[in-house]
Amino acid sequence: MPIKLEVGDRVELKKQHPCGSKAFEIMRTGADFRVKCLGCEKQIWLVRSELERRIRKITPKNEE
Secondary structure, eight states: OOOOOOTTOEEEESSOOTTSOOEEEEEEOSSEEEEEETTTOOEEEEEHHHHHHHEEEEEOGGGO
């Protein structure tokens, strides 16, 4: 069962981005996800299965 993720949600990943940040914002959902690093604003594409495996914590956009 896929994890429920929506555009605007923030996720903390297990591995950090080369800039040092572990926080990302979801920009696009579907089979592939586009996420934006909140440290350096770089956007990357990840396959759903890869993103779900890397997620440590989810912060929904309405809880910020």
